[in-house]
Amino acid sequence: MWMTDFLPALLGGLLLGTASVLLFLLNGRIAGISGIFGGVVTLASQWGWRALFLVGLVAGGLVYQLAGGNVNIEQVASPLGLVIAGLLVGVGTTIGSGCTSGHGICGNSRFSPRSIFSTVTFMAAGIAIVAILRLVTGV
Amino acid sequence: MQKLVALLSGLLFGLGLSVSRMIDPAKVVGFLDIFGDWDPSLAFVMGGALLVSMPATQIILKRRQKPVLDKEFYVPTNKKIDKNLAVGAVLFGAGWGIAGLCPGPALASLSFASGGLLIFIAAYLAGTYVGKGIQKLQVTKAQQRLLNS
Numbered sequence: 001m002w003m004t005d006f007l008p009a010l011l012g013g014l015l016l017g018t019a020s021v022l023l024f025l026l027n028g029r030i031a032g033i034s035g036i037f038g039g040v041v042t043l044a045s046q047w048g049w050r051a052l053f054l055v056g057l058v059a060g061g062l063v064y065q066l067a068g069g070n071v072n073i074e075q076v077a078s079p080l081g082l083v084i085a086g087l088l089v090g091v092g093t094t095i096g097s098g099c100t101s102g103h104g105i106c107g108n109s110r111f112s113p114r115s116i117f118s119t120v121t122f123m124a125a126g127i128a129i130v131a132i133l134r135l136v137t138g139v
Numbered sequence: 140m141q142k143l144v145a146l147l148s149g150l151l152f153g154l155g156l157s158v159s160r161m162i163d164p165a166k167v168v169g170f171l172d173i174f175g176d177w178d179p180s181l182a183f184v185m186g187g188a189l190l191v192s193m194p195a196t197q198i199i200l201k202r203r204q205k206p207v208l209d210k211e212f213y214v215p216t217n218k219k220i221d222k223n224l225a226v227g228a229v230l231f232g233a234g235w236g237i238a239g240l241c242p243g244p245a246l247a248s249l250s251f252a253s254g255g256l257l258i259f260i261a262a263y264l265a266g267t268y269v270g271k272g273i274q275k276l277q278v279t280k281a282q283q284r285l286l287n288s
Binding site: 005006008009010011012013014015016017018019020021022023024025026027028029030031033034037038041042048049050052053054055056057058059060061062063064065069070071072073074075076077079081082083084085086087088089090091092093094095096097099100101103104105106107108109110111112113114117118121122123124125126127128129130131133134 | 141142144145146147148149150151152153154155156157158159160161162163164165168171172173174175178180181182183184185186187188189190191192193195196197199200203205206207208209210211212213214215217218219220223224225226227228229230231232233234235236237238239240241242243246247248249250251253255256258259260261262263264265266267268269270271273274
């Protein structure tokens, strides 16, 4: 459990923290993926650095894959579930101003009350929906 | 130079998400499944991130007036916990729980994507436009109220 689950999670987390600090210290920007994505797809002003961040994000996964990392991923939702989930994540992160990265890592690091509130709320909603789906589907 | 920093930061971010296994939806749902067969390991992802980011951010904000390569820290100015924040977080959390995917991991695993992931990303893109539309509508309504008052 330690070597296969906890250690990679911790190492990955340290990398995420380092990436966020780098962007904040040097560029003064928040490493919030939904905000960056929203800026790119609406071609907001200064979308250039955001597009490059996303290129890096995809490249990071590719490098990991080329280095022989574990790329076994298992989708849990049906195609309809994926559509509903994608829409909810898109609408929710846009009107809620952030996701697991912008609120969860960056905002909480600034002790932002909005981010602390958001993190507690989306965690609770995620836990609730998994519990409800478990009850409904009976698995 | 700032563009290079953004690219590098994105690269590290994508690596971090991959190494941590946040890119595996089954694992994410296992983490949220606290009443079932709970897999607590992903708590170490945010834990590890905050371990670096929290002290560093606090020190940066105390010691520096501006970032190294720019004129100001682009930090959100809105301090109010409002309805949009609450509703948005509930909707996002629900979507995250249904598919086990949030924006970062979905994009970081794009290079080894299956059909399912592409469906999610297309819907996520559509949802982002819907969210932007809702925000625009709210601004227009607020302006009309101001004009009418």
